[in-house]
Amino acid sequence: MVSSVRERKNGEVLLTVSDMTKTFGPVTALKNVGMTLKRGDVLGLIGENGSGKSTVSSIIAGMQTADSGNMTFLGEKWEPQSMLDALENGVGMIVQESGTIAGVSVAENIFLGELSQFSKFGIVNRKNLNEAANSVLRNIGVENVTGEMPMAALDFQARKLIEIAKVVMKEPEILIVDETTTALSQHGREVLYKIIDRYRAENRAVIFISHDLDEILEVCDTLTVLRDGNMIRTFEKSEFDADDIRTSMIGREMQGDYYRSDFVPTREDEIALKVDNVVVSGHVNGVSVEVHRGEILGIGGLSHCGMHTLGKVMFGAVAPDSGKVVLSDGTEVKNEFVAMKKMLGYVSKDRDNESLILSASVKDNIAVAGMEKYAVNNFIILDGREKKYVDGQIDSLSIKCSSRNQAVQTLSGGNKQKVVFGKWVGRGSEILILDCPTRGVDIGVKQAMYQLMVKLKGEGKSIVMISEELPELIGMSDRLVIMKDGKVTKEFQRSKDLSDAEIIKYMI
Amino acid sequence: MDKVKTNEKFSKRQKLISLTPIIGLVILLILYVVIGIIKDINFKAGFEAIVNQSVILAIVATGAIFIFTLGSFDISLGASTLVSACAGGLVYNATGSVALMLLTCVAASLAASLVSSVLGSIFNLPVFVTTVAMMSVLSAVSEMLITGKGGNQIRISGLSGLENIWVKLIFLVIFTAICVFVFEFTKVGRRQKALGGNPVCAKLTGISVKTYAILAFIMAGVGIGLGGFLTAVRASTITSGTASDIGMNIFIAIVFGGMPISGGPRSRIYAAIIGSFSIRILSQILTMLLAAVPGANGIAQIVRAIFFLAMVYLASMNYRTKMLPR
Numbered sequence: 001m002v003s004s005v006r007e008r009k010n011g012e013v014l015l016t017v018s019d020m021t022k023t024f025g026p027v028t029a030l031k032n033v034g035m036t037l038k039r040g041d042v043l044g045l046i047g048e049n050g051s052g053k054s055t056v057s058s059i060i061a062g063m064q065t066a067d068s069g070n071m072t073f074l075g076e077k078w079e080p081q082s083m084l085d086a087l088e089n090g091v092g093m094i095v096q097e098s099g100t101i102a103g104v105s106v107a108e109n110i111f112l113g114e115l116s117q118f119s120k121f122g123i124v125n126r127k128n129l130n131e132a133a134n135s136v137l138r139n140i141g142v143e144n145v146t147g148e149m150p151m152a153a154l155d156f157q158a159r160k161l162i163e164i165a166k167v168v169m170k171e172p173e174i175l176i177v178d179e180t181t182t183a184l185s186q187h188g189r190e191v192l193y194k195i196i197d198r199y200r201a202e203n204r205a206v207i208f209i210s211h212d213l214d215e216i217l218e219v220c221d222t223l224t225v226l227r228d229g230n231m232i233r234t235f236e237k238s239e240f241d242a243d244d245i246r247t248s249m250i251g252r253e254m255q256g257d258y259y260r261s262d263f264v265p266t267r268e269d270e271i272a273l274k275v276d277n278v279v280v281s282g283h284v285n286g287v288s289v290e291v292h293r294g295e296i297l298g299i300g301g302l303s304h305c306g307m308h309t310l311g312k313v314m315f316g317a318v319a320p321d322s323g324k325v326v327l328s329d330g331t332e333v334k335n336e337f338v339a340m341k342k343m344l345g346y347v348s349k350d351r352d353n354e355s356l357i358l359s360a361s362v363k364d365n366i367a368v369a370g371m372e373k374y375a376v377n378n379f380i381i382l383d384g385r386e387k388k389y390v391d392g393q394i395d396s397l398s399i400k401c402s403s404r405n406q407a408v409q410t411l412s413g414g415n416k417q418k419v420v421f422g423k424w425v426g427r428g429s430e431i432l433i434l435d436c437p438t439r440g441v442d443i444g445v446k447q448a449m450y451q452l453m454v455k456l457k458g459e460g461k462s463i464v465m466i467s468e469e470l471p472e473l474i475g476m477s478d479r480l481v482i483m484k485d486g487k488v489t490k491e492f493q494r495s496k497d498l499s500d501a502e503i504i505k506y507m508i
Numbered sequence: 509m510d511k512v513k514t515n516e517k518f519s520k521r522q523k524l525i526s527l528t529p530i531i532g533l534v535i536l537l538i539l540y541v542v543i544g545i546i547k548d549i550n551f552k553a554g555f556e557a558i559v560n561q562s563v564i565l566a567i568v569a570t571g572a573i574f575i576f577t578l579g580s581f582d583i584s585l586g587a588s589t590l591v592s593a594c595a596g597g598l599v600y601n602a603t604g605s606v607a608l609m610l611l612t613c614v615a616a617s618l619a620a621s622l623v624s625s626v627l628g629s630i631f632n633l634p635v636f637v638t639t640v641a642m643m644s645v646l647s648a649v650s651e652m653l654i655t656g657k658g659g660n661q662i663r664i665s666g667l668s669g670l671e672n673i674w675v676k677l678i679f680l681v682i683f684t685a686i687c688v689f690v691f692e693f694t695k696v697g698r699r700q701k702a703l704g705g706n707p708v709c710a711k712l713t714g715i716s717v718k719t720y721a722i723l724a725f726i727m728a729g730v731g732i733g734l735g736g737f738l739t740a741v742r743a744s745t746i747t748s749g750t751a752s753d754i755g756m757n758i759f760i761a762i763v764f765g766g767m768p769i770s771g772g773p774r775s776r777i778y779a780a781i782i783g784s785f786s787i788r789i790l791s792q793i794l795t796m797l798l799a800a801v802p803g804a805n806g807i808a809q810i811v812r813a814i815f816f817l818a819m820v821y822l823a824s825m826n827y828r829t830k831m832l833p834r
Contacts, residue, residue, distance in 0.1 A: 340714030354712055357705035360773035368702045369713050371695050381693050
């Protein structure tokens, strides 16, 4: 291991990147990017979706190669052949998307490819394997997961923590954290922040990628801004200024409001959707809540509080054990089919797996939900009408794509999310259930989403915004419901005096 | 400027890959003609043989595209075609009515398809699993139909007027036109593709997995019925070995035609037609080339396997795009 043969001197240059260029088919992801990473440094990479943050870090971590440019690691040429090669030689990356295998145990995931160290004559000693996994997990502060647990039984956050454990146990000199915190609750984030603090103290280095500017300002020592594949500017800690950084990121000063500018809760009298004493075993415990027309209802809490399940119940995707979801005309939302018929829309937290067909085009993804809007006699699809419908959404949401036929999997996260919004907004959904709608999207796209929500509210639509981010819940909601352990613990009305601290005590 | 060039290069490559099945068919056709000239074959008879062999495969494969689009697979296609042909043959022998025979063929295959898909829906099983069971059941049913009157075959006579290339082509054109309409120009086709692309997302868009699985099997059932009818007309004698290779040939044919093996939004009806004709032309070429070679059949199988793998690789290149990590 690199760490065992060198003394770690603070400030020593660990990694250099120079003139790095990378293209993906029609897209130039990086243009002559250069950067330097020193020991003891926590370098933030920030930029809008598609700016090249993940591309440069994935090249450093051996996930892919650059078209041109040079890298050095500890003074020597750095050309990792794979992520495994990079990890074994001192650079580890926690990837943005899920990197675990569902069909095996936690321990098998952590020691994937290394089971031979626990086997004799080809037989794996599961006791030793599980104990080793438990030790790795405890070392990073994960207490509620054990090695023998099946991966499939874990939620998104726990799976992410397993990924973190897998990388950190190798003690790389450089740890790359790519958009990891969006999948983590406060506890998960604290686990990660402790690891980052340790890395700083041990004179290793961290590259930290996040869209959360507040978080990045808190965690990082220096900050490099990327835009459209170009390196724009590096900020030292003393230069950190949120407005300057935002301007560097988007290349202009932000126009218009970010969150809502008003602080008066408004809504129509009519109740659009009513959740009546819903119980889902282990998730939701007797929740009753109403959403009015023209209202943005925020639902907040920790990741496991039941709010994500509640969102699915509202859309009919999860059948409650008892209780019901009823619309203004008395219709009970029993399944997704009824929800669609009654003009409900649902944006899942798990965008890639639940809200998009990744291999399909932008057109196919947007069009599939809105066929009743453009199909002749609600049955026959004519190409011209379909294209017009899709182009309308691409234009109104400013989706950045080379054409409507571009595969969604090649879009950036923010543009993927815009496609999901286009799918539901285009069909004229009257009630939108948005589960973490701004997860993993940059501030420019976030602002566009918020402005769209305000516009929809103005049109009398009802919006349920489920989120783990308190600032956006406070900034956008007319009414904010806080959940804990499957129950509603508090309801707040919109107010400019509402603060994080006041809300958090009802969450934990 | 560089970006524009790269963009053009990228889309040209994509177009080229998507045209591979058609280019492949044209190349095979040219090869067939060139080798045919060298070997001095009777082209009229040769082309008739190709069409005769291809049409039945193409019709059944065209219907089966609806199942493959869902990312599913029906292993009982051959057995179902045989049952359909047997039932139709028996009805024709009993009534002398071609119309009743055709209706019986379609009804028999529709019944088999519906049983597979409805069972899958009731027991919440992947339909592939129920088709495995259905294959055994259908084989037993066909055996009973064939041996029901004491013999080991069903002889059908008096249908030679229908044993005509143009009749077959008319069947193919009409059925393909219906399938293209449903698949490309209706909500049904769009939803089938969405389900194949991501069933979870499709469900959360209000698309019923069960309903569209049943609809896919209905379309496939009609294709099998027509295939069974033409099989009965062509064979004139139906035995338990009739249509036995159709199931596997359909799978190979649609892959030859450029269908992604995982189904989904890039599924195309024309894959069945192009693939069916390609595979039959390839077989004819191999027959000509290997006529005098010992173990010709085995060599032909190996060549087909190599072509199959090559087509899977090429087809996957078109949608296996590199992920852009942001």
